[in-house]
Amino acid sequence: xxxxxxxxxxxxxxxxxxxxxxxxxxxxxxxxxxxxxxxxxxxxxxxxxxxxxxxxxxxxxxxxxxxxxxxxxxxxxxxxxxxxxxxxxxxxxxxxxxxxxxxxxxxxxxxxxxxxxxxxxxxxxxxxxxxxxxxxxxxxxxxxxxxxxxxxxxxxxxxxxxxxxxxxxxxxxxxxxxxxxxxxxxxxxxxxxxxxxxxxxxxxxxxxxxxxxxxxxxxxxxxxxxxxxxxxxxxxxxxxxxxxxxxxxxxxxxxxxxxxxxxxxxxxxxxxxxxxxxxxxxxxxxxxxxxxxxxxxxxxxxxxxxxxxxxxxxxxxxxxxxxxxxxxxxxxxxxxxxxxxxxxxxxxxxxxxxxxxxxxxxxxxxxxxxxxxxxxxxxxxxxxxxxxxxxxxxxxxxxxxxxxxxxxxxxxxxxxxxxxxxxxxxxxxxxxxxxxxxxxxxxxxxxxxxxxxxxxxxxxxxxxxxxxxxxxxxxxxxxxxxxxxxxxxxxxxxxxxxxxxxxxxxxxxxxxxxxxxxxxxxxxxxxxxxxxxxxxxxxxxxx
Amino acid sequence: xxxxxxxxxxxxxxxxxxxxxxxxxxxxxxxxxxxxxxxxxxxxxxxxxxxxxxxxxxxxxxxxxxxxxxxxxxxxxxxxxxxxxxxxxxxxxxxxxxxxxxxxxxxxxxxxxxxxxxxxxxxxxxxxxxxxxxxxxxxxxxxxxxxxxxxxxxxxxxxxxxxxxxxxxxxxxxxxxxxxxxx
Numbered sequence: 001x002x003x004x005x006x007x008x009x010x011x012x013x014x015x016x017x018x019x020x021x022x023x024x025x026x027x028x029x030x031x032x033x034x035x036x037x038x039x040x041x042x043x044x045x046x047x048x049x050x051x052x053x054x055x056x057x058x059x060x061x062x063x064x065x066x067x068x069x070x071x072x073x074x075x076x077x078x079x080x081x082x083x084x085x086x087x088x089x090x091x092x093x094x095x096x097x098x099x100x101x102x103x104x105x106x107x108x109x110x111x112x113x114x115x116x117x118x119x120x121x122x123x124x125x126x127x128x129x130x131x132x133x134x135x136x137x138x139x140x141x142x143x144x145x146x147x148x149x150x151x152x153x154x155x156x157x158x159x160x161x162x163x164x165x166x167x168x169x170x171x172x173x174x175x176x177x178x179x180x181x182x183x184x185x186x187x188x189x190x191x192x193x194x195x196x197x198x199x200x201x202x203x204x205x206x207x208x209x210x211x212x213x214x215x216x217x218x219x220x221x222x223x224x225x226x227x228x229x230x231x232x233x234x235x236x237x238x239x240x241x242x243x244x245x246x247x248x249x250x251x252x253x254x255x256x257x258x259x260x261x262x263x264x265x266x267x268x269x270x271x272x273x274x275x276x277x278x279x280x281x282x283x284x285x286x287x288x289x290x291x292x293x294x295x296x297x298x299x300x301x302x303x304x305x306x307x308x309x310x311x312x313x314x315x316x317x318x319x320x321x322x323x324x325x326x327x328x329x330x331x332x333x334x335x336x337x338x339x340x341x342x343x344x345x346x347x348x349x350x351x352x353x354x355x356x357x358x359x360x361x362x363x364x365x366x367x368x369x370x371x372x373x374x375x376x377x378x379x380x381x382x383x384x385x386x387x388x389x390x391x392x393x394x395x396x397x398x399x400x401x402x403x404x405x406x407x408x409x410x411x412x413x414x415x416x417x418x419x420x421x422x423x424x425x426x427x428x429x430x431x432x433x434x435x436x437x438x439x440x441x442x443x444x445x446x447x448x449x450x451x452x453x454x455x456x457x458x459x460x461x462x463x464x465x466x467x468x469x470x471x472x473x474x475x476x477x478x479x480x481x482x483x484x485x486x487x488x489x490x491x492x493x494x495x496x497x498x499x500x501x502x503x504x505x506x507x508x509x510x511x512x513x514x515x516x517x518x519x520x521x522x523x524x525x526x527x528x529x530x531x532x533x534x535x536x537x538x539x540x541x542x543x
Numbered sequence: 544x545x546x547x548x549x550x551x552x553x554x555x556x557x558x559x560x561x562x563x564x565x566x567x568x569x570x571x572x573x574x575x576x577x578x579x580x581x582x583x584x585x586x587x588x589x590x591x592x593x594x595x596x597x598x599x600x601x602x603x604x605x606x607x608x609x610x611x612x613x614x615x616x617x618x619x620x621x622x623x624x625x626x627x628x629x630x631x632x633x634x635x636x637x638x639x640x641x642x643x644x645x646x647x648x649x650x651x652x653x654x655x656x657x658x659x660x661x662x663x664x665x666x667x668x669x670x671x672x673x674x675x676x677x678x679x680x681x682x683x684x685x686x687x688x689x690x691x692x693x694x695x696x697x698x699x700x701x702x703x704x705x706x707x708x709x710x711x712x713x714x715x716x717x718x719x720x721x722x723x724x725x726x
Contacts, residue, residue: 007708007709007712008709010658011677014658016678018577019573019582020569020573021569022568022569022589026568026572027564027568030568030590031557034593037594039555281623
């Protein structure tokens, strides 16, 4: 007989297939593992450090036992490399550590925020501390600042009798459990370990000196000889101008300036160094390679060796995991890479600190926050605050329920006028500018924070990709968006939006392209300035 | 009962935590497997999530929210596992874990193959939202909390995932016909 089936039913059956019971060995590994885990202290609940958890994995045990610490390996191989190769420079010198407590200290939490603590000597022999956390759970996720003054007790202990913690946005910090916050913070104590030059506070958080490597070194399946051979071979191939692929775990097309500088000059010599001070994702070890061609220096960030990965060569990440280190620089300037969108109809060039991505329906870029404390990210900062954004929207729409387009403006000028005349939007008068050879209208748009706004959604409640207001919907998880009758209704974030509206060339699948740069007012100027070279690099290509 | 167990575990009771593992372990493993489509990685993700839960439990403010919190740890562990292995698993075709499907199944071998391929093309974030909603049955708001993203993003990911899986079945139309034998 013929029966009908819906694709969703097929998917549901397929999804249900598979194991449902936790294997005994995993359960046993968990119950054994908890006896080796140092638990957090109940209390103020700062998400401070994330020490490596001791998982029990027999498959990996042999690898771990067979691996020397990479600090030793890296130091040795670097010396070997420099000693063996004339024309290759030496490692960057490290400054002598200053006095035990003074300086800047960092720790990292599970959400990726990096509390920073500065300790300064004051006139009377005491020490002043300032701790800034950009995501404080005691402030419901808002940034916090803690200040205090204390005295050294012996050579290794600093006690702050009465630290004061405030939420930067004015709310009152609340302890997540236990006694009041003030009481829990009383006699905050930092103990210095001279061996590792780290501080441990009485909540169990470990603080590493800024610029130091706070993390336990990852194990690696590579021997010193393998790492040396890999990096030597790779750099020699680049100098020779061929055959670098054999040393790479990524296509060689992914490596900018592989065999020559932007001017086409071949490389003459090279060097590398280990990148310390950053806990890279997936247990990767990072190296900076430096290639010289006359006065030009190309520097790149390369990765090697997951603890459990196969020896599949060097890896390059166009985003560099989003730290303050540019993946590729030439004479210190980040090198812009091309990004093609809308089936190649639009390309633009973006360099660090932009992190370019694509949700599959709307191209975007995120601006890596300033400063050396930005931890590596594997999601472009999506789960963090403070990453301002740039969107490319084809044929942006202001209205139309259920993704049905509203009255469609014929061109960029008409769209600009409809934005200006919309009573719900605050918008500046459009200014004609030339963007990458194309004429554009530039204007700033803002909707006051907390204002109720709506945008078209499809039948699944998903924003239509071309909604002009999508970028300024409130991004807090707690902010509710109601979906009804083809519209999503929620709160405006209050972010400013710099819009560039452009008429697409004849033959394009879109009529209008909008570039929206979105940031809070406090960071808006910096973001717009940083976005300018990206916006002005835009090129249209006929399909 | 669950809340009481969580409170005991929060206070350091290892037996209580083991009971939580027994209560939630199967479900976590089933979810992790469906996100990662790999038995070994699912085991690693579950182990990592529970060990992190044990470490962080003293700071869990609301024991009644343990499950959502645990799912969040699990999803993050899945992200790490997925990305750690992403490159060299891309070329591996994974066979069904529990053998071939029953002959009267409405899911053909071709369907399974197409769905596996389509699912692997989704990002871990999209997979997590899809599994949390369509397998674990979590409401969208809870998924937003678990995934740490806005509700709109959850909806978007869900829609994107469904659209791609439907497309994998070659179903431009919403229904297809299949010939089956009846006794």
